[in-house]
Amino acid sequence: MTYITDKNIVLGGRSRAWVAAIIVAVLQTAVLGYMVGERAWGLRSGTEVLLKTAPVDPRDLLRGDYVILNYDISRVPISTMVEGPPKMSRNDAILSVRLKKQDDGYWGIVESSFGALAPKPDTVVLKSLPVDYVFYGDAIDPSQAIIGVTYGIERYYVPEGQGHDIESARNDNRVAVAARVSSDGVAHIRSLLLDGKSVYEEPLY
Numbered sequence: 095m096t097y098i099t100d101k102n103i104v105l106g107g108r109s110r111a112w113v114a115a116i117i118v119a120v121l122q123t124a125v126l127g128y129m130v131g132e133r134a135w136g137l138r139s140g141t142e143v144l145l146k147t148a149p150v151d152p153r154d155l156l157r158g159d160y161v162i163l164n165y166d167i168s169r170v171p172i173s174t175m176v177e178g179p180p181k182m183s184r185n186d187a188i189l190s191v192r193l194k195k196q197d198d199g200y201w202g203i204v205e206s207s208f209g210a211l212a213p214k215p216d217t218v219v220l221k222s223l224p225v226d227y228v229f230y231g232d233a234i235d236p237s238q239a240i241i242g243v244t245y246g247i248e249r250y251y252v253p254e255g256q257g258h259d260i261e262s263a264r265n266d267n268r269v270a271v272a273a274r275v276s277s278d279g280v281a282h283i284r285s286l287l288l289d290g291k292s293v294y295e296e297p298l299y
Contacts, residue, residue, distance in 0.1 A: 140274030143201040160251040172239040174206045186224035221279030
C-alpha cells in the first residue's frame with residue numbers, strides 16, 4: 095500500500111505552480127516580442143506621412159513623461175465617406191481613412207469608409223481604433239458633420255522634464271508628426287518635428 099504524505103502534496107503543488115509561472119512568463123515574452131516585432135516591421139516598411147497636429151487644451155497636453163497629440167485627420171468629415179453616411183448607429187466600428195499628400199506637404203483625408211478601401215497610387219489607408227458611430231437622422235447636414243477617431247498615435251513619450259517646450263510650441267501650431275503607415279493600416283510615430291526639424295526620433299530597430 096502506498097501512502098501519500100502531506101510533504102509530497104506540498105512539493106507537487108509547488109512544482110505545478112512553478113510550471114504555471116514559467117508558462118505565463120513564456121507567453122508574456124512571446125506577446126511582448128510580437129508587439130515589438132510588429133512595431134519594428136511597421137517602422138521599417140511603412141509609408142511615411144507627415145501629419146499636422148491640431149489644438150489640444152494646454153491643461154491636457156502634457157501628462158508626466160508623455161505628450162498628448164491630436165491631429166487634423168482625427169476629425170473625419172462625413173462628406174468623405176464613399177458610400178455616404180451610414181443610416182444606422184454602429185459600435186466598435188473600424189473606420190478606414192485614405193490619406194494623400196497635400197500641396198503644403200501634409201497628408202490629408204480624401205476618402206473614408208467603414209468598409210475596406212482598395213489601394214490607390216500615391217495614397218495610404220489608415221485604420222482607426224474602434225469607434226462608436228451614432229446616426230442622428232437626416233436632420234444632420236453631412237457637409238458639416240464629422241466623426242472623431244483615434245489611430246493609436248495620440249501619445250508620444252519624451253524624456254522627463256522636456257515636454258514643456260513641446261507644449262509651448264504646440265500651442266503655436268509648430269509641432270508636426272512623421273508617421274509610418276504599414277500595409278495593414280497601422281500607424282507608428284517615426285519622429286516628432288518642431289518647426290519642421292526632427293527633435294525626437296524613433297529607431298528603426
